[in-house]
Amino acid sequence: MALSGIQIYKLLPQTNCKDCGFPTCLAFAMKLAAKQVELASCPHISEEASEQLSAASQPPVRLVALRANGNEVKAGNEVVMFRHEKTFYNKPGLFLRFRDNENLDDIKQRVQKADAYTVNYVGIDLQLDGFAVEAASQDASKFEEVVHTVREHTHRPMILITDNPEIAGAGLRAIDGEYPLLHGATPENWQGMVEAAKQHEAALAVTGKTLDELADLTAKVKESGLDDIVLDPMADNLGMSLTKNTQIRRLALKKNFRPLGYPIITFPGNAPDAGHEAILAAHAIAKYAGFIVLDHFKPEMIYPLLVLRENIYTDPQKPIQVQPGVYELNDPKPESPVLVTTNFSITYFSVANEVESSGLPAWLLVTDAEGMSVLTAWAAGKFDAERIAKAVKEFDLVSKVTSKRIVLPGHVAVLSGELEEELPGWEVRVGPREAVDLPSFMKQVLT
């Protein structure tokens, strides 16, 4: 838990020696509390105080980063229960699981397909984060072979799943030099698993049916010198998962309870069908998971999950905006119509995508609505006739068009009268409410 400046001050020598570069110990303490200087700048700190301070400066949820071939998947370092309190920082990694007793050619093809998958959402390319291999065969050499095969077809970080330390060792050997996640330690096998994880440099997932069991095991694992721990609370349904994930996050953030201050891994792929798998994964994205392991790779499921992850992890203080201005869609001519919308990125992309894919030329006037969507901006007084008219003038549309036709979003049809007054000589039309209906409107009404 973060200490206040005063609490830190009490642990400092309080001599005001200025060796840290600050005039007083209190000034230095304030800078430390604001995380603007390093504790090491104080040459006189006692060992005991240093220990206390560094423990207090640790994040409540440890950051665990899996790495392979320059790719990294990070989880942890979260500081709030609800995204509106600040933001959620590290998007949970989405992994696709294979079992080593599946057909090898089949695995290859599916890995290639999933690895190559990229989908564009509001101008961002979204992809899967990594792959998991489970030692279902219970055969070390088979496991090693399959891990090796998966590695040949992707550069992304991996999760290896087995409860047998020997088999774990074989799998880890196949990807030596990387930093994967090994799953998982149990009360029975944890010593062997810790050893394997240490020897090959891997993070270790710890399983536990209850939080008591989980906390016991993470304490032991940490004591044996392994710091990168991931929690598997073994929740197999939505209610259980919501309960446990909430309790773990609360304990970490509100109680600074170190034994559960780690990222969480969940397995929606254990669901009986892909429809429920998608729901469990969506829940895990919203409610505190750090690594999410899926069994199905279907674009129609991955795309919505990747989008949900972008949405939930958007910083609520900063709506994603586009630059206000005039955007040219499909090489507009002077006689092409002017469409108006706001500078909320999702609004902009919805409109731009529809019009672009229709092939119909238009000028898209994007007004400064402080990043709000049409209805919200209108309700907040950031999208009205005056502002639209101002933008028409500011971006000098008159020099670009000969036929002065301007199309309002259907949701703000009420503005049409005022806009006619603000823009004499312009023909004001009311368009559809939804972007998806723009192409047919443009074909039927504007041509």
Next chain:
Amino acid sequence: MTVEIPKDSWTGTIRTITLGAMADEGGTRTSKITVGGQKTLPFMQFEQATPNRPVIAIEIADRFPSDWSPLLQEFWADAAKDPGEWAKAAEAAGAEMIVLLLSLTDEDGNPNTPERAVAATKKVLEATGLPLFVYGPGQAEVDNELLLAVADAAKGEKIALGICEDKNYRTIVAAALANDHFVVARAPMDVNLSKQLNILISDMKLPMERILMDPTTGALGYGIEYGYSVMERLRIAALQGDSMTGLPMIVTPGFEAWKTKEAKVGHDVPEEWGDWQERAIIWETLTAVPLVESGADIVVLRHPESVKRVRKAIDELMTIPEMA
């Protein structure tokens, strides 16, 4: 190690609302719905059991809306030609409640009339015993004209009328007051606007127990994070004791999801979007489930497969987990 689980303690309670009048109250409904009553954040059953499960409604219309997805048309097919048949089909598909949407115009483009609206409402009330919500087409004058007639015709059934917005709520609230109905109060994704509208409506002497709030949510990919956070904030404010936000929430993931291109359209879309039908269902369910987890008491859906999936999710959330 015994881990002590931190429990929140709140002072507020969400109001409990029961809709639909059965024979004992002089109505013809064969079931009621009861929502609200929570004293904890959604499904924190280790603090206190969740008193009422979230309700799944199916949205139908007095005629099949021309701007709905062909996938929905294909599914409902002939049933959608008659609101009564559609309501029956919706009940068979698992709806616990019906939302009837009144159109702005008839098939030929003539304005909808109070007589037609009443006829459609009566058909639905006769076809199914489920509790009913009736929504106007969303234009103030038309809404008022149609809903006044509907409220009168459905007197005694304890239906809900929608949608009250800050620019148009008086007539609808008056109609609810006069006929013992309920109202849905919708504000555009803003905690204070929701609260303000609830205050305006209760100032007209409609008891708070007859107001459901619709905070507006946005769809997955189209602003759901705003709605999601507004709902979490509304629920937290209510539990902290703000009675003007302590109302059950009704949300419309069916409406939100099915207007997105991802759900609505199957041609000329990127290949990476995958299979159309399954994508549409997932779009609807992945809009609905996060909203249920952020506090929705009623979710209004459009596709029966989504109803099935969301029901399973609610079943799991309502089961009190055995933590031992």
